[in-house]
Amino acid sequence: MWLRVNVLLLIALVLSSLFLVRQSYEHRRLFAQLERAKFTARKLDADLQHLQAEREAEATNLRVEQLARERLQMRPITPAVTLGTAPAPSATPAASAASQP
DSSP states (O other): OHHHHHHHHHHHHHHHHHHHHHHHHHHHHHHHHHHHHHHHHHHHHHHHHHHHHHHHHHTSHHHHHHHHHHHSOOOOOOGGGOOOOOOOOOOOHHHHHHTOO
16 A cells, blocks of 8 residues: 555656646746847837937938938029019909900
8 A cells, every 4th residue: 555655656746846847947938038028129129219319310400401402402592593473464353344245
């Protein structure tokens, strides 16, 4: 009878040891995965801050004016380059009524 109890206890000990080793391995794997995810999150956060700073720098008035001059060949307005146009003749209601028979 004692032999049977000892064998059962030995089997329980081996099974619990295997379970403990498996849980330990799983814990290490999950911890490593968590650390990689934290590193990726920190990197993405740094990239986001960099891109936001770049976007703010690109949207300044000075930068917009510089791009307008360089890419669009625009220049400041002066009276020397201003062209005037004559107003188009507008049809007045009295003139259009007189022309009808």
